[in-house]
Amino acid sequence: MTTHYLHTLDKYFNNYNNKSLVETYILNPKISVWDIYVFLIIFIGIIIIRFLVVGIDRDKLKKGSILFKRCNQSVLDKINYKMNISKDGLEYKWKENFWYALWHTFSFLYNFILLLSMSGYFDNKNGWVKMCLKETSGKWFFLVTEDEYNENKRGWPYMYISNYVYYFYILQISYWSSCLFYLKFEKKRKDYYIMTLHHLSTISLLTYSHMLNFWRVGLVILFVHDVVDISLYISKTISYSKPQYRFFLNIFYALFVLSYFFFRIILYLFYVVMPLSDISEIRIYTNGFVNSHFDVPGVVIQLACMWLLMIMHCYWFCLIIKMTHVFIKQSLKNEEIVDVRSDDEDEKITKNKSEKKKLKYY
Template sequence: MLSSFNEWLFQHKFWLPPNSTWAQLEDHDGLVFAHPQHMLAALPLALVLVAVRITFERFVALPLSRWLGVRDQMRRQVKPNATLEKYFLTTGRTPKESQMAILAAQCGLTLRQTQRWFRRRRNQDRPCLSKKFCEASWKFVFYLCSFFGGISVLYHEPWLWIPAKCWENYPIQTLQPSLYWWYLLELSFYISLLITLPFDIKRKDFKEQVIHHLVTVTLIGFSYSCNLLRIGCLVLLLHDSADYLLEVGKMFNYAGLGLACDVVFLVFSLVFFYTRLILFPTQIIYTTIYDSIANSSPFFGYYFFNMLLMLLQVLHVYWFCLILRMLYSFLKKGQLGKDIRSDAEESESSDGEVASEVPQLKNGVARGPAAVPANGPRSRAARRLANGHVPAT
């Protein structure tokens, strides 16, 4: 049954232009073509990249971060509290004030102490600067090597400068060894990112990043299997051209090099805008929609490939909106603010609290003139909860 399904799914009429068959892409007379099984090598290579990344971050990136003066902020550890920990893990990381008052009463703590516990507990889960620096360093090295490696592989190819040439004699296009290894390395890298997702820094656009990696892996695998390497290479090269700038900008930011970070971010914004919002739709998507079927009719693979490219373009627009917000902050304040994709470290004065508690007497009245009860909830709802008047649910 499975073999029948595979035979039906991989029919050439689905994935290749009309009047083209898989038999035409079989190796013959010294000519080598792309075959789906070639990409299976990406799985062990992805594991190798994970090992290389761990080694690189530990023995290169971490010492570099210390040399550049990256210092992790000291965080106060929370006191173990089973009730609060259970709520934090199962219900929510930021309870409302009414729920906070209930938890405080259950644990015999003041509202302020409970707020502080949740704030410090949230800070414990946030990645430290050195971890952020190491992750950015690894991605910077890979994207930089990939970009210039891709330039060296594609520089003499006419379809790098004229995308319409990607479709000459398609799909009967032979496979170049250098192109194969570069393509394989790119696929392995994005698979390695999916493998390390549970351990990497989770930013506010985490879901979008997951979608991006899945779409990229699907695009690379599909384009290789259908011998769409030429246009696939242009997509990869175009993305790498901006990614390494973003990562080195992050490194400067974590190292406290504000001026260098600002300059790199401005350059990155311009490159991102030109490559993702101008070149990508007007050159890449245009040629895949129009030039690819100039001598044939549309087929299922045509629609599938363009759908994935359109999804990538939606993500480009989303990320550029985030870039515009940071550029607005830069123009308004004269310097870049924090990365709006990352959670900021909460200070000891968060939630409207003071840094240190006022000393209390046993009856709950604070010392000092015009003081309010230090262990009393602030809102009307919280006072009712503390007095035992729990509102009906």
């Protein structure tokens, strides 16, 4: 089997010195100035949709303003009013986590269909997804298989990107930008600045991988995050619901802890971050065209964002272990489950306890 089809780096580096700065960093052939308008339309659309579905925390708004009057008239407010689902005083947290659960379920299902369609399992071919599972070197994020080459597809940087993937990327960048916008309207948590850093690194990672045509690794990173976030936000939504709605809480929380460890610690680290950091392996499968991460424009920044996400995964996993201890302890005692990330909830629980003590005293 020959390897001439594996990459197109020889063609790229022959023209590298003749490229302008913009041409060097924008390798995705479909990118145009219209993408900015598409991003803005989707970004504003998501902000509006989230407001209509979730609303905004009233404590963050000025009394008497237009938003203040309509912030509790969202779709989820009406559902909660009829079914009486959320705990008293935690309505916004219930709505907030319900929204995240909806988004990550949609994102996961769409991404899963994309990956499955490119895997090669259905047509008995060696698609790049199938090869990624067989080999953990990371090379199939950039190279094409022989079957893909026979379909007139080429490796990075001239890798073909379909419209289904292209606009999914713009949708993701718009969504995470809206999350950054809404941070100031959400309940203040202990890891507020970590979350800000997380959103910024996610947006940077998505933008760079979109510009540099690294969409394959981008889809995999989105997948390992979405599959965990579904069980996370469903369990959080249930935890903010009244006791009669909480019979699935233990199942979803266990799924969250196990999936977090497997996908974000093991799979993300050993299948994505470490292979893409191993320059000796990269040197081998690029036939010496890439001898350093600095040989490819923008890759160092992308790797830095990936490692930053990995560090934050470890930080949050420590919180998860702490939360699991609290979860088991409080579940056995049939007490309220407290989110260890939340300052205001801790204050509310403390306030409720002090009020109960006062009632007992009188």
